[in-house]
Each structure stands twice: as C-alpha cells, then as structure tokens.
Amino acid sequence: MQFIIEHKEGRARTGKIILSHGTFQTPAFMPVGTQGTVKAMTSEELETIGAEIILSNTYHLYLRPGVEILRSAGGLHEFMNWHHPILTDSGGYQLFSLSDLRKIDEEGVQFRSHLDGSLHYFTPETVVDIQRYIGSDIMMVLDECTPFPCEKEYAISSNELTIRWAERCKQRFDASERLYGHSQSLFAIVQGSVFSDVREHSATVLTGMDFEGYAIGGLAVGEPSDRMYEMIEICTGILPQNKPRYLMGVGTPENLLEAIDRGVDMFDCVLPTRNGRNAQLFTQNGIINITNAQYKDDFTPVDDKCECYTCRNHTRAYIRHLFMVKEILGLQLATHHNLYYYQWLMRNARQAIDEGRYFLWKQQQLIKQRNSSHNIN
Amino acid sequence: MQFIIEHKEGRARTGKIILSHGTFQTPAFMPVGTQGTVKAMTSEELETIGAEIILSNTYHLYLRPGVEILRSAGGLHEFMNWHHPILTDSGGYQLFSLSDLRKIDEEGVQFRSHLDGSLHYFTPETVVDIQRYIGSDIMMVLDECTPFPCEKEYAISSNELTIRWAERCKQRFDASERLYGHSQSLFAIVQGSVFSDVREHSATVLTGMDFEGYAIGGLAVGEPSDRMYEMIEICTGILPQNKPRYLMGVGTPENLLEAIDRGVDMFDCVLPTRNGRNAQLFTQNGIINITNAQYKDDFTPVDDKCECYTCRNHTRAYIRHLFMVKEILGLQLATHHNLYYYQWLMRNARQAIDEGRYFLWKQQQLIKQRNSSHNIN
Numbered sequence: 001m002q003f004i005i006e007h008k009e010g011r012a013r014t015g016k017i018i019l020s021h022g023t024f025q026t027p028a029f030m031p032v033g034t035q036g037t038v039k040a041m042t043s044e045e046l047e048t049i050g051a052e053i054i055l056s057n058t059y060h061l062y063l064r065p066g067v068e069i070l071r072s073a074g075g076l077h078e079f080m081n082w083h084h085p086i087l088t089d090s091g092g093y094q095l096f097s098l099s100d101l102r103k104i105d106e107e108g109v110q111f112r113s114h115l116d117g118s119l120h121y122f123t124p125e126t127v128v129d130i131q132r133y134i135g136s137d138i139m140m141v142l143d144e145c146t147p148f149p150c151e152k153e154y155a156i157s158s159n160e161l162t163i164r165w166a167e168r169c170k171q172r173f174d175a176s177e178r179l180y181g182h183s184q185s186l187f188a189i190v191q192g193s194v195f196s197d198v199r200e201h202s203a204t205v206l207t208g209m210d211f212e213g214y215a216i217g218g219l220a221v222g223e224p225s226d227r228m229y230e231m232i233e234i235c236t237g238i239l240p241q242n243k244p245r246y247l248m249g250v251g252t253p254e255n256l257l258e259a260i261d262r263g264v265d266m267f268d269c270v271l272p273t274r275n276g277r278n279a280q281l282f283t284q285n286g287i288i289n290i291t292n293a294q295y296k297d298d299f300t301p302v303d304d305k306c307e308c309y310t311c312r313n314h315t316r317a318y319i320r321h322l323f324m325v326k327e328i329l330g331l332q333l334a335t336h337h338n339l340y341y342y343q344w345l346m347r348n349a350r351q352a353i354d355e356g357r358y359f360l361w362k363q364q365q366l367i368k369q370r371n372s373s374h375n376i377n
Numbered sequence: 378m379q380f381i382i383e384h385k386e387g388r389a390r391t392g393k394i395i396l397s398h399g400t401f402q403t404p405a406f407m408p409v410g411t412q413g414t415v416k417a418m419t420s421e422e423l424e425t426i427g428a429e430i431i432l433s434n435t436y437h438l439y440l441r442p443g444v445e446i447l448r449s450a451g452g453l454h455e456f457m458n459w460h461h462p463i464l465t466d467s468g469g470y471q472l473f474s475l476s477d478l479r480k481i482d483e484e485g486v487q488f489r490s491h492l493d494g495s496l497h498y499f500t501p502e503t504v505v506d507i508q509r510y511i512g513s514d515i516m517m518v519l520d521e522c523t524p525f526p527c528e529k530e531y532a533i534s535s536n537e538l539t540i541r542w543a544e545r546c547k548q549r550f551d552a553s554e555r556l557y558g559h560s561q562s563l564f565a566i567v568q569g570s571v572f573s574d575v576r577e578h579s580a581t582v583l584t585g586m587d588f589e590g591y592a593i594g595g596l597a598v599g600e601p602s603d604r605m606y607e608m609i610e611i612c613t614g615i616l617p618q619n620k621p622r623y624l625m626g627v628g629t630p631e632n633l634l635e636a637i638d639r640g641v642d643m644f645d646c647v648l649p650t651r652n653g654r655n656a657q658l659f660t661q662n663g664i665i666n667i668t669n670a671q672y673k674d675d676f677t678p679v680d681d682k683c684e685c686y687t688c689r690n691h692t693r694a695y696i697r698h699l700f701m702v703k704e705i706l707g708l709q710l711a712t713h714h715n716l717y718y719y720q721w722l723m724r725n726a727r728q729a730i731d732e733g734r735y736f737l738w739k740q741q742q743l744i745k746q747r748n749s750s751h752n753i754n
Binding site for chain 1: 416417419420421442445674686690691692694698705
C-alpha cells in the first residue's frame with residue numbers, strides 16, 4: 001500500500017491510496033457491501049457512480065457464504081465480481097451489536113450466530129486468517145467496540161484489550177501469507193469511548209506499533225456530535241501524518257465534512273444505502289422523504305443539480321409512486337442516487353481542498369444542509 | 378399502427394409492428410410492468426436486453442398512481458421514462474382475480490380495490506378513457522375472463538357480454554381523442570373458455586368488428602396445455618391473417634414456441650420476472666433453482682451460452698449466495714437473466730422462421746427443455 005498526500009488545508013488533506021486492485025482518492029467514502037453486495041447496486045453501477053473502494057464485513061462473510069466458498073472462488077473480489085479495492089471490517093462491531101450470548105475474554109470472543117444460534121469463536125488470529133481468505137485489500141484488527149454511554153473504567157480496560165488484540169493481529173498478519181497474489185494491508189482501530197485521555201493513549205500506543213493505517217472506531221454510537229468531533233481531533237492530532245485515517249461507520253454529510261476538516265481520509269456508513277431504502281433521499285439542500293404527499297405530482301428530479309442516473313431519468317413523482325407501491329426499482333433508484341450524492345460530496349470536498357477553499361466550501365454546505373426543512377435524525 | 382408480415386412458415390410468422398413510439402419485431406415477448414415498472418429492472422436495462430415493448434396494467438395504474446397523476450405527467454411513457462411502445466391490459470383479468478366483491482352486470486363491473494376496499498366502477502367506456510390517460514400505444518377492451526373450469530352455459534353468456542363490451546369499447550375509442558399527440562390502437566379479446574364453438578363464435582364476431590389486433594384471453598388459467606393449444610389453433614384459424622394476434626398471460630418457453638407455431642405474434646407473462654424473484658432461472662437446458670445446494674461452489678454462469686449481464690459477470694455460486702442472504706441484487710440479476718432469456722427465445726424463433734427452419738428448431742428446443750431434470754410446474 002502506498003499513501004500519497006497531495007494537498008493540505010489545515011488538517012484536511014487530499015491524497016491517493018494505491019493498492020493491488022487499484023487506486024482510490026481520499027477523502028473517500030466507501031459504500032457498504034456487508035454481505036458481498038452493496039444492496040440494490042450492481043458492480044457496474046458502483047463503477048458508474050465513481051466508487052473506487054467498497055467495504056465488506058468479516059463477521060457476515062464468515063457466516064455466509066463462509067470461508068470455504070470464498071477460498072474456492074479465489075477471494076471476495078472474484079466472488080462478487082468487484083475488481084477494485086475492498087476493505088473489510090473485522091467484525092468487532094457486529095460481534096457486539098448483532099450476535100447473542102457473546103463471551104469475551106483475553107483470548108477472544110465466543111458468540112452465537114444471529115442467524116441460527118450456532119456457536120463460534122473469533123480471536124485476533126482467526127479474524128486475520130478469515131480476512132486472508134476474503135482477500136480484502138485492507139484488513140481491520142479485531143477490536144472491542146464500547147457502547148455509549150460507557151463507564152470510564154470499562155473504556156480503559158476494554159481499550160487495553162483492543163490494543164493487545166491489535167498487537168496479536170499484527171503478529172498473525174506478519175506471519176501469514178496472502179492467498180491470491182495481491183498484497184493486503186492491516187489497519188489498527190483507536191478506541192476509548194468519549195474519554196480524551198483514553199483516546200490519546202490508544203492513538204499513541206497504536207501509532208508506536210507502526211500499522212499501515214489507522215481507524216477511529218467506537219464513535220457515532222449515540223454520543224453528541226461535538227464529542228465525536230472532539231475525539232476525532234484528538235486522534236488525528238496524534239496519529240501519524242503519513243498514514244491514512246479511517247473514521248468507521250460515520251456518518252451524515254455534516255459529520256463527513258467536519259471529520260475531513262479534522263484530518264480524516266476514509267469513511268463508510270450505511271446511511272446512504274439504508275436511508276435510501278427508507279425513502280430518504282439526500283440532496284444538495286438537505287434530505288427529502290420522497291413518500292411525502294407533496295411529491296405526488298412533482299415532475300422534477302430528486303435534486304435538479306444532480307447528474308446521477310436517477311436524476312437524469314426520473315422524477316420525484318415516479319420515485320414516490322415506486323415507494324408507495326413497494327416496487328424494487330424504488331430501492332434501486334434511491335440507493336443509486338444517495339450513493340452518487342456521497343461520492344459527489346467527496347469529489348467536491350477533494351476539489352475544495354486541492355484549491356485551498358475547503359473551509360469556506362464546508363461552511364456553505366453546512367448552511368445549505370441546516371437551512372433545509374428536513375432533518376436526518 | 379402498421380403490421381408488416383415478413384416471413385411465414387406454416388402458421389408461424391415474423392413481422393414488425395410500427396407504432397408512434399417505435400417498432401417492435403414479432404413474435405414479441407412483452408416484459409410485464411404492472412405498476413409502471415418492470416420489477417427490479419431500470420428502463421435502460423430493458424433496452425439493453427432488447428425489449429422493444431412492455432406491458433402495463435389499467436387496473437393497477439388506475440388505483441395507483443391514478444389517472445390524475447398520469448395525466449399531469451403527460452402519460453405513462455413520460456411518467457416511467459420508457460419511450461418505446463407500451464401495451465396496457467384493460468384490467469379485466471385483475472377485476473376477476475384480485476378485487477373483492479365485484480358485481481358484474483350489462484353496464485360494467487363494480488368492484489372493491491384489493492388495496493383499501495374502496496368502491497370503483499369500470500365500464501367498457503371508462504376503461505378506454507383510462508387508457509387514453511395512460512397513453513398506451515396498444516389498449517385492450519374490457520372483457521370478462523372466465524375461470525377454469527367453467528360451465529359451457531356461463532362461457533357462452535359471458536362471451537356474449539365480452540363481445541358487447543368490445544363493441545362499446547370500440548365506439549368509445551372511435552369517439553375519443555388521443556391526449557398526448559401519439560396515436561393509440563385498440564385490440565379485442567377472444568374468450569370462450571375451452572369450448573371450440575364458443576371460441577369460434579367469439580373470433581368470428583370480433584373479426585367482423587375490424588379491430589386493429591386481436592388477443593386470445595382466458596387461457597393458461599388451469600386447463601391442460603393441449604386444450605390451450607387447441608383453442609389457440611381455432612382462434613388463429615379464424616382471426617384475420619393481416620392483424621397481430623396476442624396470447625395473453627402465456628407462458629412457459631414451451632407454451633410460447635407452440636403458440637408461435639400456431640400463428641401467435643405477441644406474448645406477455647409474469648413467469649420470467651416472478652420466477653426469477655423466486656430463484657428459478659431459465660436456461661437453454663431447462664430451469665434451475667439457484668438456491669439448490671449443488672450450486673454453492675459452482676463458479677460457472679447460470680447459462681454458459683447466455684450473453685446477458687448476469688451471465689457475463691456473475692457465477693451461480695454468487696447468485697445463490699445473494700438469494701440465501703436475501704439480497705436485492707439477487708432479484709435484479711435473476712430478473713435480468715430471465716427476461717434476457719425470453720428475448721433470446723423470441724429472437725431465435727424469429728430467425729428460425731425467417732430461415733424456414735422453425736419447426737425443426739422448435740422440436741430441438743422442446744427436447745432440451747424436457748430432458749432437463751427440472752420442471753417448471
């Protein structure tokens with residue numbers, strides 16, 4: 001992996017990350033393809049909207065289709081026919097949000113599948129092994145994602161465990177081989193809930209371990225946005241300048257713009273895809289719920305400034321109709337538009353940074369978002 | 378409307394139908410877009426697979442989005458962004474299969490919406506009016522679709538009513554104006570259940586009324602295939618040679634090939650779309666259920682002779698995975714493939730007729746279908 005920083009404005013920066021499966025520009029938004037598919041999108045459409053990297057999930061892929069099939073397929077890229085970079089989350093977050101009866105100890109996590117109750121065991125080592133089978137370009141360490149709110153004492157001990165697990169992941173990573181010819185990278189995850197000193201400690205210790213990139217995890221789990229921004233700022237102040245920073249599972253357009261301003265390079269979030277399937281469409285003037293009666297004879301595009309397939313070809317009235325009659329095409333068109341919007345946002349953020357006008361552009365975007373009559377929450 | 382017959386082999390024929398929104402080649406299969414969308418397919422994809430005409434439905438469109446919105450949109454073509462021909466079924470079939478508490482008399486049909494129980498009234502005249510609002514290139518008369526089995530006495534009296542309604546539809550059609558500039562045509566529907574003499578009478582009387590095209594309705598409702606083929610043969614023996622014949626709601630690949638052999642030019646059926654969404658995929662060697670365990674590590678395409686997007690890009694193992702984890706992309710890829718298969722079948726049928734080898738080609742296709750270990754029913 002090669003990370004080349006191109007321009008900086010304050011802490012915000014643009015760059016590119018070069019991997020075996022191709023290059024992606026940063027700041028980057030990664031559409032979420034949890035189960036080896038970005039919901040309602042073909043690989044071809046993902047290319048069309050300008051996605052250069054997608055995210056998939058170790059926990060889900062391990063359960064279905066399972067490592068055996070992924071290995072026979074020659075890895076996830078081949079399996080799903082996506083020949084650009086893939087990052088896989090380790091499953092840490094899913095273990096703590098989806099699975100039942102998890103039992104966590106020094107060695108790892110015992111858990112029951114959320115699908116059939118079957119018993120499984122993840123350790124830092126198995127999580128690396130599974131990601132070798134998946135063949136993701138960027139692998140994530142196993143971490144414990146603390147809930148919010150979280151007692152400080154628990155945040156400290158949990159974070160120590162996450163650090164020890166990161167070390168074990170790195171050892172396994174260094175001792176294991178890629179399976180499909182292309183190289184893989186391993187990112188660490190900074191935890192520490194909303195406690196500045198725990199975040200500082202986590203970022204400092206992990207930086208010392210010299211990972212290829214660093215994620216900031218455990219945020220957007222219920223804490224106020226300002227606390228989140230504060231934590232991001234602490235982390236990006238410590239994490240090495242020359243390594244990518246990835247803010248996991250975040251967030252709204254506003255969250256992304258604020259995080260970029262604080263030096264974050266990579267994002268993933270289910271918001272554009274999940275909200276799209278729930279009839280919430282992102283526009284340059286805020287969010288609209290397309291099922292609202294006001295759109296029933298509105299024959300304008302979702303966003304008249306947008307150049308996506310949905311906006312070039314269809315009206316609000318038609319998309320509303322599709323949602324009202326529960327047609328699959330509604331999910332397709334909404335997902336397509338929302339992901340395009342997130343790519344548009346990143347493209348424009350990069351351009352603004354390259355031209356040294358990011359701060360101003362960000363302010364303008366935020367005013368537009370806040371002035372809209374709709375609210376994401 | 379202009380219908381040009383190009384080649385004949387026995388009763389089978391190829392031709393083209395020229396309408397304001399474009400030309401389609403016959404024999405033609407029309408993908409079903411009941412609610413103003415072919416489920417899980419974009420307009421662009423429909424063009425890609427070679428669909429030249431689609432079907433939509435008066436009953437459904439009348440209920441949602443309603444004629445007012447369709448009128449404001451400038452008709453269904455504009456509303457759904459499909460600028461090729463559209464045929465609309467009159468809703469006769471839906472009145473008798475979907476709606477509750479229908480009350481039929483000489484004047485028309487009173488029915489309750491299957492959605493909210495609201496009371497509505499369709500007459501031959503309103504059905505024409507609604508199709509004027511929809512702006513379909515080919516409109517269908519209001520008919521009563523008899524169930525199977527059906528007493529002969531009922532089939533006779535029902536058929537007489539259908540004939541009187543056809544006359545009234547034609548009068549309304551001739552007395553009304555197109556709304557959006559493009560011309561529209563009206564097709565009659567031959568009924569008569571499985572009774573040869575009722576079918577003969579129906580076809581003879583309707584032929585005398587000089588419609589622009591003729592549908593054969595009330596088949597594939599439970600009767601044996603042989604009876605269906607027999608009824609088709611009776612109808613196509615009477616209906617005018619120089620007008621298109623459209624077999625409504627039929628059917629399997631075998632049904633289509635047999636009906637083409639008996640002189641049918643147009644088809645519609647939910648089989649490729651609905652079966653696709655139920656994991657049943659058509660191949661040149663019969664149907665496969667992609668969720669079967671045998672496909673879990675089968676990294677070949679659904680049909681290695683098929684050139685559709687699905688087969689060029691994805692494996693059976695991946696599509697099986699998508700169905701197992703209930704991902705929308707599975708529905709998209711399956712629908713795409715199945716509709717492509719039906720278009721492929723029609724394209725090859727046309728070519729075989731043009732080259733005077735249809736009968737032999739049909740036999741080969743049927744042997745392939747029957748030899749497959751799977752069965753559609």
